[in-house]
Amino acid sequence: MRPIFGCIADDFTGATDLASMLVSAGMRTLQTIGIPEAPLEAGVDAVVVALKSRTIPAEDAIEQSIQALDWLREQGCEQFYFKYCSTFDSTPAGNIGPVTEALMDALGTDFTIACPALPANRRSVFNGYLFANGVPLNESGMQDHPLTPMTDANLVRVLGAQTTRNVGLIDYATLRQGDAALSARIDALKAEGIGIAICDAIDNDDLFILARACRDLPLVTAGSGLALGLPANVAQRLGHTEDAARLEPVAGREAVLSGSCSRATLAQIEHARAHMPNFHLDALALHDDYQGVVDAALAHAEAHFDADPGNHDAPGPVLIYASASPEEVRRAQQRLGVQQAGELVERAMAEIAAKLVGRLGVRRLLVAGGETSGAVVSALDVQGLRIGDSIDPGVPWTTTLGTQEPLALALKSGNFGAPDFMTKAWKLMP
Numbered sequence: 001m002r003p004i005f006g007c008i009a010d011d012f013t014g015a016t017d018l019a020s021m022l023v024s025a026g027m028r029t030l031q032t033i034g035i036p037e038a039p040l041e042a043g044v045d046a047v048v049v050a051l052k053s054r055t056i057p058a059e060d061a062i063e064q065s066i067q068a069l070d071w072l073r074e075q076g077c078e079q080f081y082f083k084y085c086s087t088f089d090s091t092p093a094g095n096i097g098p099v100t101e102a103l104m105d106a107l108g109t110d111f112t113i114a115c116p117a118l119p120a121n122r123r124s125v126f127n128g129y130l131f132a133n134g135v136p137l138n139e140s141g142m143q144d145h146p147l148t149p150m151t152d153a154n155l156v157r158v159l160g161a162q163t164t165r166n167v168g169l170i171d172y173a174t175l176r177q178g179d180a181a182l183s184a185r186i187d188a189l190k191a192e193g194i195g196i197a198i199c200d201a202i203d204n205d206d207l208f209i210l211a212r213a214c215r216d217l218p219l220v221t222a223g224s225g226l227a228l229g230l231p232a233n234v235a236q237r238l239g240h241t242e243d244a245a246r247l248e249p250v251a252g253r254e255a256v257l258s259g260s261c262s263r264a265t266l267a268q269i270e271h272a273r274a275h276m277p278n279f280h281l282d283a284l285a286l287h288d289d290y291q292g293v294v295d296a297a298l299a300h301a302e303a304h305f306d307a308d309p310g311n312h313d314a315p316g317p318v319l320i321y322a323s324a325s326p327e328e329v330r331r332a333q334q335r336l337g338v339q340q341a342g343e344l345v346e347r348a349m350a351e352i353a354a355k356l357v358g359r360l361g362v363r364r365l366l367v368a369g370g371e372t373s374g375a376v377v378s379a380l381d382v383q384g385l386r387i388g389d390s391i392d393p394g395v396p397w398t399t400t401l402g403t404q405e406p407l408a409l410a411l412k413s414g415n416f417g418a419p420d421f422m423t424k425a426w427k428l429m430p
Contacts, residue, residue, distance in 0.1 A: 004234050005046040006077025008068045010061070010084050010104075011370035012377055013395075014224070015050030017325070018083045018394035020389040021045045021227035021328050023244045026235075030387040033377050035068050045231075045238055047075065052374040054084070055147045058094035062102040069106055070143045079218065080107065081230075085370075086116045086223035087125035087132055087140070087415060088155060089148040090162065091119065097162025100196060100221050102164075102305045107218045111190050113170070113208060114159060116223040117201035120393035121416055123223065124202040125235055128156045128169045132415070141263040144326040146338065147371070155198045163194030172200040175209055194219075194381040204228060224394055245400050247388040247430040250408040252363020253305055254317035256355050256422050257376060259345050260369030260414030268368070269321050272422035277304045278319035283332040283341050294348050298355055305360060317426060322353060322370070346371055350379035357407065364408040368423055372413040385409065391425045392417045398429075 005022070007017035015031050022029045040047055049068040053061035069080060081084025086343045090096045096114070104112060117125045122133045132140035136153035149204040152158050160167040168189045174181050189197050201207050202243050204225075214220050220230075233237065255273065258265055272278070279300040279322040286293050291354055301318045324332070332341045353376040367373045383402025390396045394416050400407045410425055418424075 001043060002076030002371055003044050003047045004077065004237065005081060005230065006072030006079070007046065007048040008065050009048055010051045010054040010099070012373040013189050013370045013411045015048045015414070016385065016387070016396060016398060016411045017224040018081070018227055019048045019385070020044075020390050020394060021224045022048075022231065023230060023387045023396065026238055026244050027210065027231050029387050030246050030386060033348055033382050033384060034073050035064075036346070036383070037412055047072065047077070047383070048083070053095060053099070054089055054370065056119060057417060058098040059241055061095040061099050065099045066102055066106055066223055069103060071161050075428060079220070080196060081227070082219065082221040082373055083224060084116065085120040085222070085413065086121060087137060088116045088130055088158065088246055089142075089145065089150065090158070091148055092161050092168055094162050096221070097159055101163050101165060101393035102140060103133040103219055104195070104239060105160065109218045111186070111195060111197075111205050111314070112217060112219045112221055113197050113210065113214065114155070114221045115207075115226055117154070117199075117207065118223045118225040118394065119203050119207070120225070122393060123377045125155065125198065125200045126189045126202055127200065128171070128198050129153045130155050136284035141173040146333065147342065148327050156399035159198065161395070163196065166193055166195035168192065170199045171295060176204050186412065187211060201225065201428055208232070211217050213307050214393045225304065229343060237263040241364060245387065245389045245396075247292055247386055247397065248406070249430050250363050250406050253361050254364045254426060255301065255321040256317050256364045256368070257319070257349055257353060257372060258319070258368035259349055259372030260412075261326070261329055262414035264417060265323055265368050265412075265414045266325070268417055268422045269319070269418045270325055272319050273417045275423050276317050276319050278321065281320065281322040281345065281348055283322065283324070285354070290344070290348065293352055298360070301356060302360055321348065342371060346375035347421070352370065354379045363405065364426075364429065365411070366410045366412065368412045368422075369414045377409070377411070377420045380407065382407070382409070388430050389428070391428050392421055395421070397425075397429055
């Protein structure tokens with residue numbers, strides 16, 4: 001049995017988000033970390049290749065994405081999905097537009113859609129404008145993102161600046177007229193020479209209508225929301241849907257690592273600090289005494305775990321976080337530079353994760369932030385993930401493939417999750 005959907009995600013948490021949506025719709029889904037060297041194992045309906053390509057130079061993102069596409073085509077995938085964040089994280093130079101164009105060229109298609117909407121997490125598109133938590137994107141906190149500040153909510157304009165193809169709009173009024181009106185609009189856009197259509201969507205019904213219209217498109221581009229509807233197009237070909245989210249339990253110590261500076265994650269950290277021991281990694285302190293700060297974080301975790309040496313699973317998770325307010329992030333970037341500040345935190349998180357697992361017996365990890373998640377899974381040599389049930393929309397528990405011992409991982413996009421996410425996650429483990 002060959003996979004039906006082949007998906008390419010531009011960061012690790014986004015890949016897990018997409019995989020969780022496919023699993024929730026009954027598709028047995030495997031997530032790979034990077035492009036595998038070996039063929040895919042049998043018995044999956046969809047595979048998501050997780051890249052770390054969101055903020056790298058556009059030409060490198062294109063190269064990696066095409067390599068992923070080639071591998072997915074070799075596995076027999078029939079329809080392809082380029083997944084980006086529901087907040088359309090990118091810069092005026094890309095990478096969403098350039099990667100979309102390259103994938104279209106490789107697949108020989110002259111039309112696709114772009115729809116980041118994820119109503120479950122309050123991401124909606126109306127008249128081409130992206131809203132997050134009820135306000136325009138550029139007022140949602142994304143304007144302060146340290147790597148991809150989003151200062152324009154008009155997606156037709158944003159994507160148009162990144163691509164040589166003409167960008168059009170499928171608006172809400174058309175969607176609400178149903179399948180026939182949507183098909184007619186797509187035909188009209190193609191006749192006008194539109195290559196990519198931004199799609200409105202304010203609730204899941206809109207996404208299901210869009211998904212039906214995408215049945216025959218070689219390529220779709222979207223956040224994870226569209227994945228709710230696509231499996232219905234191939235429902236008769238799916239089997240074992242009741243087992244799609246089944247994971248084997250993993251026992252061991254627990255830790256939370258957070259590098260995200262989003263508003264959602266900052267609120268989660270504030271809640272978690274009242275419920276678990278915690279250690280703050282400061283970027284400037286790391287610059288001044290890197291090894292001293294890393295060793296102090298590990299010593300803090302070890303002291304916590306040793307509080308009850310007879311019980312390997314006790315006494316609950318420890319939180320190590322580099323998350324900071326926009327003002328603190330700006331101070332670090334002004335002194336160290338944007339790239340160096342980010343790389344310093346990623347390096348520290350990777351080293352801490354490796355030693356938590358290798359030295360302190362941590363087997364269950366919750367990681368917040370796309371860049372942090374990428375650093376952590378690379379440090380742990382994770383080759384793939386089996387996808388389980390969700391903790392909150394878009395954030396499932398997973399178990400690792402390729403590690404010496406299985407680990408339980410939850411890779412959380414910075415903007416996702418309720419305020420109590422970091423505490424309730426442990427109660428929802430398989």
